[in-house]
Amino acid sequence: MRSIIFSNYSAFDTRRLGATIDVEHSHLRFLGNMSLNLWDCGGQDVFMDNYFTNQKDHIFKMVEVLIHVFDVESKEVGKDIEVFVKSLKQLKQFSPNAKIFVLLHKMDLVQIDRREELFGIMMNRLNETSQVYGFNVTGFATSIWDESLYKAWSSIVCSLIPNMNQYETNLSNLQNILEAQEIILFEKTTFLVICSSNSGNLLTNDNNNNENFEKLDPKRFEKISNIMKNFKQSSTKLKSQFRQLNLNNNLFITELSSNLMIFVVLPFGINNNSGLIQENIKQARKYFQ
Amino acid sequence: MDQPQIISEPSNDPERATILLMGLRRGGKSSICKVVFHNMQPLDTLYLESTSKPTTENYSSLIDLAVMELPGQLNYFEPSYDSEKLFQSVGALVYVIDSQDEYLNALTNLAMIIEYAYKVNPEIHIEVLIHKVDGLSEDFRLDTQRDIMQRIGDELLDLGIEGVQVSFHLTSIFDHSIYEAFSRIVQKLIFELPSLENLLDNLVQHSKIEKSFLFDINSKIYVATDSSPVDLQTYEVCAEFIDVTVDLNDLYENKLSNQPLKCSSVLQNGYILTFHTMIRGLALVALIKDTDVDVTMAVVDCNIDIFNKALKDIWKRSILG
Numbered sequence: 001m002r003s004i005i006f007s008n009y010s011a012f013d014t015r016r017l018g019a020t021i022d023v024e025h026s027h028l029r030f031l032g033n034m035s036l037n038l039w040d041c042g043g044q045d046v047f048m049d050n051y052f053t054n055q056k057d058h059i060f061k062m063v064e065v066l067i068h069v070f071d072v073e074s075k076e077v078g079k080d081i082e083v084f085v086k087s088l089k090q091l092k093q094f095s096p097n098a099k100i101f102v103l104l105h106k107m108d109l110v111q112i113d114r115r116e117e118l119f120g121i122m123m124n125r126l127n128e129t130s131q132v133y134g135f136n137v138t139g140f141a142t143s144i145w146d147e148s149l150y151k152a153w154s155s156i157v158c159s160l161i162p163n164m165n166q167y168e169t170n171l172s173n174l175q176n177i178l179e180a181q182e183i184i185l186f187e188k189t190t191f192l193v194i195c196s197s198n199s200g201n202l203l204t205n206d207n208n209n210n211e212n213f214e215k216l217d218p219k220r221f222e223k224i225s226n227i228m229k230n231f232k233q234s235s236t237k238l239k240s241q242f243r244q245l246n247l248n249n250n251l252f253i254t255e256l257s258s259n260l261m262i263f264v265v266l267p268f269g270i271n272n273n274s275g276l277i278q279e280n281i282k283q284a285r286k287y288f289q
Numbered sequence: 290m291d292q293p294q295i296i297s298e299p300s301n302d303p304e305r306a307t308i309l310l311m312g313l314r315r316g317g318k319s320s321i322c323k324v325v326f327h328n329m330q331p332l333d334t335l336y337l338e339s340t341s342k343p344t345t346e347n348y349s350s351l352i353d354l355a356v357m358e359l360p361g362q363l364n365y366f367e368p369s370y371d372s373e374k375l376f377q378s379v380g381a382l383v384y385v386i387d388s389q390d391e392y393l394n395a396l397t398n399l400a401m402i403i404e405y406a407y408k409v410n411p412e413i414h415i416e417v418l419i420h421k422v423d424g425l426s427e428d429f430r431l432d433t434q435r436d437i438m439q440r441i442g443d444e445l446l447d448l449g450i451e452g453v454q455v456s457f458h459l460t461s462i463f464d465h466s467i468y469e470a471f472s473r474i475v476q477k478l479i480f481e482l483p484s485l486e487n488l489l490d491n492l493v494q495h496s497k498i499e500k501s502f503l504f505d506i507n508s509k510i511y512v513a514t515d516s517s518p519v520d521l522q523t524y525e526v527c528a529e530f531i532d533v534t535v536d537l538n539d540l541y542e543n544k545l546s547n548q549p550l551k552c553s554s555v556l557q558n559g560y561i562l563t564f565h566t567m568i569r570g571l572a573l574v575a576l577i578k579d580t581d582v583d584v585t586m587a588v589v590d591c592n593i594d595i596f597n598k599a600l601k602d603i604w605k606r607s608i609l610g
Contacts, residue, residue, distance in 0.1 A: 181541075220540045227536045234529040235556055237522045238576075245554040247537055265541055275583075 001069070001105070002026070002040055004144055005153050005190055008233065011144045022047055023059070030157065031187060031194070032259045052086050060087070060094040064160060069103045072110055072118065081129060088133045100135045101156050102126055108143035115141060147222035154192040154225070164195060170287045171197045178264060178280055184221060185288075186261040191229045193221045194260070224263060228253070249274050254281060256288050306478040307355045307378060311402065312385030313395045317420050317462070321385065322346065322356060324462045325471055326508050376406045380478045381414040388433050388459075389421045396437065400444035407453050414477050415455045417441070418470060423461035430459055465525050472511045481603055485513040488603075492596050493517070493575075496589045501575040502527050503567070506535065512571065527562070527574040530554070534564045551590075555582055565593050567600055 003009035003017060006028055020042035028036045041051060041059070051059045068084050084102075091098050104122055107115055123139045130137045140152035158164065167185060175183050175197040183197040217223065228242075235242050244254035249266075252274075256262040262281060310318045326346065345357045357379070376382070384402065386395045399417070406413050419437055422430050438457055445453060458470035476482055489501050493515045500523050502511040509528045534552040550572075552564040561577040563586075573593060579585040 217540055223540060224537070227533055231529065231533045231554075234526050237526050238556060238558075238560055240556040240558040240560055243555045243557050245533075245552065247534060247552040248548075248550055251537060251541065 001103075001142075001144060001149060001153075002038060004149065005192070006038070008229075010233065014144060019044070022050075030190075030259075031161065032257075034160070036157075036160070048083060052090065056090050057094060060090040063091060063095040063098045065099045065101065065156060066091060067101045067103060067156060069105050070122070072104050072106050072122075081125065084126070085129055085133075088130055088135060091135070092133045096134070098135075099159055100130060100137045101152070102137050102139040103142045103152055104139065105142050107141045107148065108145045147219060147226040150192060150222040150225040150229075151219070153190075154194075154221070157187070157190075157192055158194060161194065167195050167288070170284075171195060174280075174284050174287075177284075178266070178277060180264050181267050182216075182265045184224065184263040185256070186225065186228070186263060188255070188259045188261050191225045191232070191261070193225060196221065228261075246274060252277060252281070254278070256281070256285055260288055262288075306380045307357060308381045308383055308474065308478070309357050309375070309379040310383050310385065312420075313387070313398060315390075316385040316387045316395070318385050320462055321418075321420070321460075321467060325467060325510070326356065373409050376409040376413065379410075379413065381416055381474055382406055383416045383418060383474060385418045385420050386437065387421055388419045388430075388437075389424045392437065393440075396440050396444060400441060400448060403441075403445065403453060403455070404448045404450060407450060414474070415453060416470075416474050417455055417457045418460045418467075419457060420460050422459045422466075423463045434459060465521060465528065468509055468528065469519070469521065469524065471508075475510055475512060479512060481607055482513060484603060485600075486516060488596060488599055489513060489515040492592055496575075496592045497577055497579050497585060498575045498589070499523075499578050500527075501573060504528070504531060504572045504574055506531060506566070506570050506572050523576055527576065530562050530564055530574055531572060553586060561585070563589060563593075565597070567597055568604060571600075573597075 003014055004011065006026070020040055022042055024040040024042070026038045026040065028038060030036050039059070041047065066087060068087065070080055070084075074080055088100070091100075102123075104119055107119075110118060119139070119141045123137075126137050126139065138155070140148065140155070142148045142152050161167075171183055171185060174180075180197070185194040185196070186192065187194055232242050244252070246252055251266070252262075252264040254262060262284075264277065264281070266277070310322065312318050345355055347355050382402070384395075384399050386392050386399070403415055406415070417437070419430075419434055422433075425433060434457060441455060445451060445455075456473075458466070458473070460467045460470045479485070485503065489503065492498065493501055498515075500517060500520070501515050502524065503513040504511050504527070509531060511524070530552075533554075534550060538550055538552075549566040550564065551566075554562045556562070559578060561579065561582060563573075563575050563577065565573045567573055573596065575589070575593075577585060577589060
């Protein structure tokens with residue numbers, strides 16, 4: 001999962017990955033000034049026992065986020081939850097303010113009509129167990145073979161961004177100026193969604209606008225992440241990197257700063273002046289540095 | 290009931306260029322069809338059933354195309370089968386050889402088919418796909434190809450027919466080589482190809498375009514390209530750019546309005562990719578190398594409009610004539 005989001009692997013390539021030994025650390029710069037320290041903990045029993053005994057103060061101290069991944073196909077659900085509870089216990093002691101995310105992973109292996117049910121059951125159970133320790137759990141059903149992975153990671157990463165409000169107000173101002181249907185902000189290297197112009201003010205928008213959005217695909221953010229990431233991969237074949245895209249003068253994707261991409265959708269059926277839009281986006285750059 | 294249905298079908302529709310897909314069983318014929326024309330994921334083709342009946346599928350692109358797939362285990366020389374009529378009606382015969390298997394049987398079978406088909410229809414294009422090469426190492430691929438070409442040459446010599454043109458393609462469904470091979474096969478069936486290439490050459494010369502392809506949007510087969518050599522990587526990027534454009538458009542466009550799509554993307558090192566929809570489900574994808582985006586794009590857009598008009602004219606005439 002980490003390789004796909006942060007190291008440009010395709011879902012296929014992940015087959016070549018070996019087992020993780022102990023903890024694999026990676027440091028990632030995100031949005032320029034934020035750096036993520038990702039601790040990928042190997043899940044074999046030997047290592048696990050170690051985490052909860054010898055290394056517990058090392059592992060569980062100063063944790064911002066716990067991402068606990070469950071294999072939906074796992075035979076020993078009881079044991080899996082037990083491990084989860086163990087880590088909650090440690091977190092309560094060492095970093096009680098940590099945010100807890102749970103991913104029910106490998107969802108592609110479950111029949112489509114059973115997925116929701118399974119997810120519901122599992123989440124109920126996890127919620128109950130974590131209430132005991134005073135944590136709230138956010139859960140996602142994920143698979144590396146579709147865009148659900150991007151959704152999960154983008155909400156995880158977003159929960160860590162401190163000046164989110166700033167981004168949101170700037171974005172909705174920009175939306176008004178451009179008279180855009182929608183604007184989405186992406187992180188440049190991972191193409192995870194940072195925020196969109198319609199996330200915060202959906203209720204205050206006039207009805208006219210709301211109707212438009214109901215018709216749109218609710219999974220569109222993740223799909224765009226997926227599409228653009230693929231395109232980024234393919235543009236490396238020309239030994240280059242993606243810079244901007246313009247579809248029918250309605251849809252613009254362009255760099256906003258060294259670590260942001262902006263995605264603007266203008267209302268269809270109107271002849272937009274692409275020069276004007278580009279100029280506006282250029283002006284907006286200084287607000288997103 | 291003496292006449293199997295498949296034989297009457299192509300002759301009903303003489304306008305349709307037909308490609309006949311043949312080969313021994315388990316050679317990968319159905320997989321090829323599904324991957325190229327139905328956008329099936331290559332891995333999913335593992336679960337395809339064995340084909341038991343001849344199947345025909347029609348595709349409408351620049352030319353109308355019918356791909357007929359024959360089951361491998363069939364004996365074409367049984368008297369109940371009107372093979373003569375069948376071979377007369379097709380434009381190209383594609384024979385699939387499994388390169389990971391023993392192929393001596395397949396070669397004998399192929400030589401027999403070629404002999405028969407050539408006798409019935411000397412105009413037929415014979416194409417051999419040396420398939421499933423993804424499992425072979427680089428060096429071994431060429432050896433296999435050489436071996437197969439040699440053996441077929443010998444077989445044909447023994448049968449007394451040397452003049453037959455047989456083309457060979459190394460293919461695999463796990464990369465773009467199968468699209469490349471099909472592109473070349475389909476191109477041989479397009480009557481207007483020389484004028485199309487000429488048009489593209491003209492376009493390329495006057496718009497700083499490095500490479501241009503005329504794609505069929507659904508199958509990502511290119512029906513024509515300009516005369517500069519095709520580089521597989523460029524082809525792949527262009528084919529993937531179609532996906533990007535169509536997918537992004539699908540997210541925001543309501544499907545009813547069918548206005549032509551126009552998309553361009555600028556890359557870091559000054560490459561520009563453009564996509565323009567043309568007539569009949571075709572799209573022109575071009576790779577441009579220039580630094581001054583705005584000026585270049587204005588010229589390119591204008592030139593491409595002219596190209597589109599020319600394409601329409603050719604098409605109108607070829608229908609009338």
